[in-house]
Amino acid sequence: MVVTFCLAALAMIYLSYALPRLLPGDFVTAMYGSSQVTLSAEEEAELRAYYTQEPGFGSYLLKLGNLDWGYSYAFLRPVAELFFEALPWSLLLLGSAHILSMLIGFVTGVEAAWRRGRLVEKGMVGGMTVLEGIPEISTGVLLLLIFALHFSWFPAAGAETAYAQVSFMGRLANIGHHLVLPLATLILAYFPGNFLLTRNSMMMVIKAHYMTTATAKGLPPRRIRYAHGARNALLPLVTRFGLRFAFMITGALVVERIYAYPGLGTLLFNAIQARDLPVIQGVVLMSSLMVLAIILSLELVYRFIDPRIEDASSF
Amino acid sequence: MDKARLCFKRTWVTALVFVLCFLAMPGPPSRAQVHEIRIADSKGDWGYPNPYRHYPRGPGYVRMSWVFETLVWKNDRGYIPALAKSWAYDPDRRAFVFDLQEGVRWQDGQPFTADDVVFTVNYFKKHPYKWVPTDAVAAAEAPDPTKVIIRLSRPYAPFLAYVGGTMPIIPSHIWESVADPRKFDVPEAFVGCGPYRFVDFDKAKGTYLYEAFEGYYQGPPKAKRLIYVKAGKPLIALSTGAADLANIQPEMAGVLEKKGMVTLKNARGWNKKLMINHRIEPFTHKAFRKALAYAINQQEIIDKAHQGFAAPASFGLLSPDHEYYNPNTPNYPYDPAKARQILESLGYTKDPSGFYAKGGMPLQVELLASNITVAGEAMPDRDGEVIKRQLEAVDIQVDLVNLEQTTTDVRIRNWNFQLAVSGHGGLLGDAMVMERMIEPGSTSGSVNSARYDANEELLELLKAQIQEMDPEKRKSMVYRCQEIYADELPAISLYYPDSMAAYNPGKGIRWYYTKGDIALGIPIAQNKMSLIQD
Numbered sequence: 001m002v003v004t005f006c007l008a009a010l011a012m013i014y015l016s017y018a019l020p021r022l023l024p025g026d027f028v029t030a031m032y033g034s035s036q037v038t039l040s041a042e043e044e045a046e047l048r049a050y051y052t053q054e055p056g057f058g059s060y061l062l063k064l065g066n067l068d069w070g071y072s073y074a075f076l077r078p079v080a081e082l083f084f085e086a087l088p089w090s091l092l093l094l095g096s097a098h099i100l101s102m103l104i105g106f107v108t109g110v111e112a113a114w115r116r117g118r119l120v121e122k123g124m125v126g127g128m129t130v131l132e133g134i135p136e137i138s139t140g141v142l143l144l145l146i147f148a149l150h151f152s153w154f155p156a157a158g159a160e161t162a163y164a165q166v167s168f169m170g171r172l173a174n175i176g177h178h179l180v181l182p183l184a185t186l187i188l189a190y191f192p193g194n195f196l197l198t199r200n201s202m203m204m205v206i207k208a209h210y211m212t213t214a215t216a217k218g219l220p221p222r223r224i225r226y227a228h229g230a231r232n233a234l235l236p237l238v239t240r241f242g243l244r245f246a247f248m249i250t251g252a253l254v255v256e257r258i259y260a261y262p263g264l265g266t267l268l269f270n271a272i273q274a275r276d277l278p279v280i281q282g283v284v285l286m287s288s289l290m291v292l293a294i295i296l297s298l299e300l301v302y303r304f305i306d307p308r309i310e311d312a313s314s315f
Numbered sequence: 316m317d318k319a320r321l322c323f324k325r326t327w328v329t330a331l332v333f334v335l336c337f338l339a340m341p342g343p344p345s346r347a348q349v350h351e352i353r354i355a356d357s358k359g360d361w362g363y364p365n366p367y368r369h370y371p372r373g374p375g376y377v378r379m380s381w382v383f384e385t386l387v388w389k390n391d392r393g394y395i396p397a398l399a400k401s402w403a404y405d406p407d408r409r410a411f412v413f414d415l416q417e418g419v420r421w422q423d424g425q426p427f428t429a430d431d432v433v434f435t436v437n438y439f440k441k442h443p444y445k446w447v448p449t450d451a452v453a454a455a456e457a458p459d460p461t462k463v464i465i466r467l468s469r470p471y472a473p474f475l476a477y478v479g480g481t482m483p484i485i486p487s488h489i490w491e492s493v494a495d496p497r498k499f500d501v502p503e504a505f506v507g508c509g510p511y512r513f514v515d516f517d518k519a520k521g522t523y524l525y526e527a528f529e530g531y532y533q534g535p536p537k538a539k540r541l542i543y544v545k546a547g548k549p550l551i552a553l554s555t556g557a558a559d560l561a562n563i564q565p566e567m568a569g570v571l572e573k574k575g576m577v578t579l580k581n582a583r584g585w586n587k588k589l590m591i592n593h594r595i596e597p598f599t600h601k602a603f604r605k606a607l608a609y610a611i612n613q614q615e616i617i618d619k620a621h622q623g624f625a626a627p628a629s630f631g632l633l634s635p636d637h638e639y640y641n642p643n644t645p646n647y648p649y650d651p652a653k654a655r656q657i658l659e660s661l662g663y664t665k666d667p668s669g670f671y672a673k674g675g676m677p678l679q680v681e682l683l684a685s686n687i688t689v690a691g692e693a694m695p696d697r698d699g700e701v702i703k704r705q706l707e708a709v710d711i712q713v714d715l716v717n718l719e720q721t722t723t724d725v726r727i728r729n730w731n732f733q734l735a736v737s738g739h740g741g742l743l744g745d746a747m748v749m750e751r752m753i754e755p756g757s758t759s760g761s762v763n764s765a766r767y768d769a770n771e772e773l774l775e776l777l778k779a780q781i782q783e784m785d786p787e788k789r790k791s792m793v794y795r796c797q798e799i800y801a802d803e804l805p806a807i808s809l810y811y812p813d814s815m816a817a818y819n820p821g822k823g824i825r826w827y828y829t830k831g832d833i834a835l836g837i838p839i840a841q842n843k844m845s846l847i848q849d
Contacts, residue, residue, distance in 0.1 A: 025725040033724035033762040035371040036741060036835060037445045038751045050497070074360075075518055076368065076497055085519040149551045156551040162353075162522040162544045163515070260359065260545040262519040270360060275721060 005296055009289060016285035017060050020277055027051045027073045030275040064285075070278035074271075079282035082267060089159050090263040093179065094245070094252050097186035102241050104187070105194020110230045112195070113202035114221075125199065128192035140185040140258040147181060154181045157260035182259045186252065190244065197240060201233035208232070235302065242298040349822050351540035354841060355558035359521015359545030364513050365504050366444045366483050367496040373740070373837035376446065380833070381525050381541060381843055382422075383483030383507035386413050386432065386463075387475060389834075390844045391827040394475065398427070398484055398508070399463075402475075406784065410466040411474060417461055419532040421486045422506045429457030434487035436465060442496050446835065447482045470782040472789055476745035481834040483507065510536040510843055521545035536846045537824060549817075559822050560841070565624035565813040576817040581828040582636035583811035584743035584838050586628045587698060590727055590735040593767060593805050597678070598733065602657050604804040607734075608647035610654035610709040611702060617810050620697040628808035631797030632749055634742040641794040645801040654709045670712045679712040683735035685723040698736050698809070724762040739763035742811075744836030746793045750777040753800060767805035816840035 025033075028047045032039055039047070051073045055063070063070065069079035112121045148156035155161070160175045205211065206229060214228045244251065253265030264283060271279035361375040362368050364382050369375035388397040399413035419427040436455035439447055451471035456464050467474065489506055493499045505513040510533070511525035523543040527536045546552035549561035554574055563571065568578040589611070597603045613627035629635055631644035663671040663678055671678040684699025703713040718726075726732045741748040754777050755766040768774065773796060780792040818826045818840075826845045832838045 025721040029725055029728060029762075030721040032371055032445075033721065033728060034737070034739065036373055036376070036837065037371040038764070039445060041756075043443060043445065074362065074370070076500065077518070082518055085517075089519060144548065144551065149554060152555050155557060156548055156555060157355075157546040157557065158522075158544060159520060161557075162517070162520065163524045163540070163542055258547055260357070260521070260547040262517075262521070267519070270358075273719075273721065 001296075001299070005292060009292055012288040012292065013061065013064065013285060014057060016281050016288060017057055020280040020284065023272070023275060023280075025275055027275045027277065030273065031074070069282040069285075072271075072276055072279045074274050074276045074279070079278050082279060083264070083282055083286060086262055086264045086267045089261065090252065090265070092159075092175075093182055093186065093255070093261060093263060096179070097183055097190060097252075098241060098245055100183070101187045101190035102194050102237060105191045106198050106230070106234070106237060109195045109198025110202050110225055110233065113199045113206060113233075114225055114229075116203060116206070121199075125196070128195045131188060132192040132196065134188075136185055136189045136254045137258065139188050140182070140255055143181050143185055144258065154178075156181075159262050178261075182252075182255050182261050185255050185258070194237060194240065198230075198233060198237055201236050202229060205229045205233045238301060239298065242294050242301075245294055349538045349824070351542055352538040352560070352822060352824060352846070353542045353544055353558045355544050355546035355549055355552040355561040357545070357547055357549070359543075360518060363500065363505070363516055364523070365507075366446075366485065367442070368500065368504075371445060373833070373839050376834060376837055377839055377841050378523060378543065379483060380509065381511040382505055382509045382513050383485065384509045385482055385484065385834075386479045388844065389480060389829045389831055390842060390848065391830055393830045394480065395844070398432070399479070402479065404474075404784065405464075408464070408466065409470065410464050411479065413463045413465070413479075415461045415463060416532055419508055420530050421488075421508050422512050422528050422530075423486075423489075423503070424530075425486065425488055427484075427486075427508050428460045429463045430460075431487050432463045432484055433457050434491065435482065435484045438485065438490060438496075439482065444482070447478055449478070452478065470784045472781055472784055473745040473747040476831070477747065477835055508532065510847055511541050531847075533847050538822075538846055541846070553817055553819065556819070559824070560816065560818040560826055562839070563815050563817045565815050566622060568815055568817065571817045575820070577820045577826075578815060578817045579826065579828055579840050581814040581816075581832075581838050581840070582743055583626055583628075583634045584636065584832055584836065585738065585740035585814060586632075586634070586742055586811050587736065587738040587809045588628070588763075589702070589807040589809060590732070590737045590763075590765070591804070591806055592730055592733050593765075593769070594730055595733070597661070597673075600661060601803060602661055604807070605647065606654045606657035606661075606709070607706070608804055608807050609650045609657070610711070611647075611705055611807065611809070612649040613810055614649070615705065616698055616701045619701050621810070621812060624813040625810040626813075628810050629797070630801035630804065630808060632742070632752060632800055632808060633746065633793070633797055634811065637743055637746070639746045639790050639793040641797040643794075644797045651709045658709070658711075665710065670710045677712055678710075679714065680706070681714045681716060681733045682706075683716050683718055683723045683726060683732050685718050685720040685736070696736065702734075702736065727762040736809075737763055740832070740838050741836030743830075743832045743838070745831075746789070747781055748836065749793065749796050749800070750781055753777060753796075753805065765805035767803065769805075770799055770803050773799040773803065814838050 026048065028044060028051060032047070067080070071077065072079055072082055075082060108124065112124050115121045144156055147153045155178050158178055160171065160178050164171070164174060166174060211224065211229055214224045251265070252263055253269055255261065256263045256265045268280065268283045271283065356374060361372065361378055362370040364379040366379060366383065369379045384398050386397060386399040387394050387402060389395065398416055398419065400416050401414045403412050405412055415429055421427055433455040436449065436452060440449045440452070443449065451467050451469055451474070453466040453468040458464065486506055489503045490496070510528055510531045512528050514526050515524040522545060525541040527539045529535045544558060546558055546561065549558065549563050550567045550570065552558035553561055553571055553576055563578070572578055591598050591604055593599055593604065608630065617623060617625040617627065629640065629644050630647060631641055633640050658671055663673045666672040666677060682699055682703060684696060686696050699715050699717060703715045706713045723735060727735050727737065739752065752764050753767055754774065755768040776792050776796050776799070780789050780796065783789040783792060816826065818824070824845055826840050827842065828838070828840050829842045833842060
């Protein structure tokens with residue numbers, strides 16, 4: 001398994017190196033093409049020579065080995081610095097959105113399945129199916145208009161009030177206040193899918209013999225639902241959580257754009273617009289390696305959640 | 316004794332009244348009335364605010380202009396003194412002579428002198444700052460600490476706009492040892508003598524923080540802190556008080572005015588235009604390009620794609636609001652019958668499908684369109700769709716291809732296109748913009764230049780007007796340039812979109828659009844003089 005993952009990582013490193021180079025245009029055209037500044041042929045050639053780095057794949061690999069991701073053309077700062085400035089905001093927004101939507105989806109899904117056939121369950125399934133079909137952009141704009149523009153309850157843009165002169169606790173509260181709308185948008189986008197997945201999965205589990213046995217043993221209903229039923233219904237949800245989390249770099253681009261929220265999606269989007277090749281390569285590489293790392297972690301988590309996988313692999 | 320006590324008492328009272336009066340007297344003018352001003356824009360990131368690190372777009376220059384000063388500047392009435400309190404052109408010496416302000420200090424406390432200006436000119440000649448063309452500058456000298464003479468290698472009419480009013484003066488004591496200015500990013504790289512000190516740029520959030528430079532030579536600025544914030548929706552940012560100033564879409568103006576905001580509309584200085592690849596058939600024919608002009612209904616594009624928030628453009632490139640605009644520039648009113656007549660005179664006939672064809676080949680053109688950034692804000696674009704329908708209405712088949720802007724730029728740049736919707740500003744600045752947007756040799760990097768070399772008279776006039784220091788003679792040359800350009804039609808100007816901003820008057824700051832736009836033509840209502848002058 002380790003060899004397979006290493007080979008996949010090498011392939012991804014190559015793709016992150018090669019693919020961005022296929023974009024039409026370069027940094028000089030993107031920056032100066034439509035600007036107020038007009039260049040002479042000599043000036044353009046000088047800029048192109050300054051900004052065009054053509055390291056072979058070998059030297060690119062060597063630099064990566066030395067943890068050198070290169071310098072951004074636009075900022076003339078290390079790519080790693082830009083990446084790690086944006087990463088915490090992506091983690092905060094997408095991490096909390098995934099965790100909350102998984103928890104809410106899991107609990108409501110289990111409870112709905114337990115109440116199968118009742119009006120509340122039918123209503124929830126219908127509502128969640130509709131919600132699942134609404135794109136983030138619609139929810140985001142709607143929440144923005146209602147809660148930011150009309151009621152002015154929450155800020156419309158940014159991760160915090162820029163350069164607010166407040167205490168540490170005040171800053172935390174400010175960040176939380178700014179997080180509400182983008183977070184709610186993402187939860188509304190992710191949670192219905194989690195709900196439907198858990199509910200369907202739980203519906204299968206409820207019919208299992210061990211559930212009847214647990215009921216016959218006279219165990220409390222909550223223990224039957226969660227310790228015996230829900231645990232076995234968790235596997236598909238964990239898979240979904242892992243895959244969603246793996247795409248968190250670009251997953252929130254729409255929400256980041258609506259709420260002008262900082263994050264890796266915006267960093268990548270701006271880098272592509274500016275043809276800032278080292279930044280595109282860095283972000284694409286890290287996102288693909290994260291996908292790999294999460295898939296690897298999922299393999300381990302599966303074994304913990306469902307010991308049958310471990311047993312099956314020993315045959 | 317009583318008399319003495321009375322006298323003593325009177326003296327005390329008089330002294331007290333005198334002290335109170337003295338305290339009540341207004342002190343030296345202090346403008347730092349508001350704590351902070353917040354300016355919103357949708358992109359946020361425009362690079363670090365120094366000459367070599369800001370992005371080569373208007374918002375990048377403006378962010379730098381808070382920190383660095385130029386010799387002259389502009390407000391809503393025209394040129395005003397900046398580091399130079401007066402200036403004059405000396406034709407005998409072919410030089411501009413600047414008398415500098417006295418008592419100016421850099422933000423690190425060092426005195427500003429004429430040597431800094433000389434150093435800046437020499438440094439920009441050695442390490443070009445792309446906004447300031449220094450090829451016409453022969454040398455700079457400082458005969459005394461408050462006088463600078465900048466000699467020209469040839470007469471150069473746009474000097475004030477492109478050099479005097481755009482060149483940020485950098486401190487020699489900081490930059491003299493800097494070999495690669497692009498990599499110079501220590502805090503000293505952001506020391507200027509402008510009204511604000513640069514404090515922070517958050518690249519992830521796209522925010523900037525500046526603090527008032529209390530020692531600014533024109534007096535302390537009106538706001539202690541100046542903050543740029545990133546906001547996707549300026550309407551909400553302004554309505555909720557998250558921003559005090561923002562560029563807005565024209566349709567937002569009414570709503571914002573009802574909320575007590577002041578809205579501003581700029582003169583017509585930015586044009587959307589149809590780029591034509593005049594190097595390939597059938598666009599090499601002037602008559603064919605004229606047929607296109609007659610087939611295009613400018614007002615319909617404005618009404619359908621921009622809800623009426625724009626004005627039809629002059630076919631002569633310069634804006635009707637420009638002092639050198641020629642009112643007799645040839646015009647092409649919408650006339651589809653005339654367009655068809657020209658096409659038929661060129662040998663085109665209708666094929667069975669109803670479209671024109673010639674020699675068995677259908678008349679089919681490809682039209683590139685993309686979203687374009689205007690004054691730092693992405694502008695949604697349906698122009699391509701409307702133009703396609705208009706050309707098809709005169710029986711020209713059109714393949715509309717929507718591309719991302721850089722991809723379109725690359726194709727235009729490499730002449731790998733037929734027609735493309737593009738646009739640029741600078742039409743209110745110096746008439747040199749005509750040379751930059753037409754002449755084929757000097758605009759290697761620009762995708763907005765028509766790069767047209769088929770008319771010798773036009774090329775000669777474009778060069779000659781730049782070297783003509785007599786304003787009246789230059790004006791007549793620019794008049795003629797517009798006539799020839801509109802007759803040749805190497806590109807077709809379509810319309811001037813309404814460029815608007817809104818601000819909160821409650822902060823006591825009056826924002827405005829600059830006459831001739833900021834520096835060499837930046838159409839943004841963020842002139843630093845709004846925070847300096849009343």
